[in-house]
Amino acid sequence: MGSIILVTIPSSGAFFTTYEAVKSVLTKANSTLKGSPSPSVPQPFIHSAASATAELVSCFILTPAEVLKQNAQMIRRPTESSASKSLTLFQRSVTLQALKQFKRPSQLWSGYTALAARNLPFTAMQFPMFEHLKASIREHRKSNGTFTGGISETALITAVSAGSAGSIAALLTTPVDVVKTRIMLSAAGESSEYQTKNDVERAKRQGQSLEKLASEKGITKKGGLTVAREIFQKDGIKGLFRGGVLRAAWTALGSGLYLGAYESGRLWLGDRHEGNHEM
Known part of the structure; x- marks a missing residue:
C-alpha cells in the first residue's frame, strides 16, 4: 500500500493537469479550425485524445x-520456524523485499508498455462516456x-456518470489487464527465477553473464x-476475461469516488477563487 499511496498523488496530479490542459487547448483550436464557428471535430474525440495523452504521462510515474505492488503481493510470509528472530525491519518489509528482486532500475518500468496498453483504451473509452453522461444528466435536470x-449535486452526478462509464470500460479492457499482470509478475522472475546461489557462483567463475545464463535455462x-x-x-476466452465482473464492479466504485471527489473539489475551489476576487 505504501508505494501505491506515495506514487498515486503525483501520478493523479500529472493526469488531471495534463487532461485539463490538453482538453482546453484542443477545444479552443477545434472551435476556430478553418474559421468555422462550429466545432469541426466531435467533442468525444477531444476528450479521448486528452485523456490518452494524460494517461501516458501518468503511467510513466505509476x-x-x-x-x-504486483511482486510484493506474491511474496509469502515465512513460517515462524523458518523466520529468524534477528530479522531486521528491512527484511520484514514486503515492498523492500520485492525491490531487492530487481537488479536494474530499468526493470521497474518493464510493465510500462503493458500498463499504457491497458489504460489507454480504458481511459479513451471511459472519459468520452463520462463527459457525455455527465452533460446529459445535467441537461435533463436543468430541463426539469x-x-x-x-457541490453535493455535482459530486453525485459525477459519481454516477464516472461509475457507469468506468464499469463498461473496465469490462471491455479486462483481457489487456490480465496480460499486463502476467508481464509485471514475470519482471522480477527474469532475475530471481534463474539466479540461484549455485547458478550465480558458477556464472561468475566462468565469466558468464546472467543474461546468457537466462538464455541457456x-x-x-x-x-x-x-x-x-x-x-x-x-x-x-474465459481466461482473458478472468476477474472481469469483479474489476467492473470495483472500478465503478473507485471511479465514482475518484472523479466525484475531483469534480466537487474543483467546484469548491472555483467558488472560493471567485469569492476572493469579489472581495
Whole structure:
C-alpha cells in the first residue's frame, strides 16, 4: 500500500493537469479550425485524445509502483520456524523485499508498455462516456428545473456518470489487464527465477553473464501478444476475461469516488477563487 499511496498523488496530479490542459487547448483550436464557428471535430474525440495523452504521462510515474505492488503481493510470509528472530525491519518489509528482486532500475518500468496498453483504451473509452453522461444528466435536470449546481449535486452526478462509464470500460479492457499482470509478475522472475546461489557462483567463475545464463535455462522475455496467445490456448476466452465482473464492479466504485471527489473539489475551489476576487 505504501508505494501505491506515495506514487498515486503525483501520478493523479500529472493526469488531471495534463487532461485539463490538453482538453482546453484542443477545444479552443477545434472551435476556430478553418474559421468555422462550429466545432469541426466531435467533442468525444477531444476528450479521448486528452485523456490518452494524460494517461501516458501518468503511467510513466505509476509503473514502478505497480510493478512493486504486483511482486510484493506474491511474496509469502515465512513460517515462524523458518523466520529468524534477528530479522531486521528491512527484511520484514514486503515492498523492500520485492525491490531487492530487481537488479536494474530499468526493470521497474518493464510493465510500462503493458500498463499504457491497458489504460489507454480504458481511459479513451471511459472519459468520452463520462463527459457525455455527465452533460446529459445535467441537461435533463436543468430541463426539469431540479438542477441547483451545488457541490453535493455535482459530486453525485459525477459519481454516477464516472461509475457507469468506468464499469463498461473496465469490462471491455479486462483481457489487456490480465496480460499486463502476467508481464509485471514475470519482471522480477527474469532475475530471481534463474539466479540461484549455485547458478550465480558458477556464472561468475566462468565469466558468464546472467543474461546468457537466462538464455541457456530457457528464460526469455515475452511480448503481450505472446502472453495473450498462451492464456487463450490454455484457458480460452474465459481466461482473458478472468476477474472481469469483479474489476467492473470495483472500478465503478473507485471511479465514482475518484472523479466525484475531483469534480466537487474543483467546484469548491472555483467558488472560493471567485469569492476572493469579489472581495
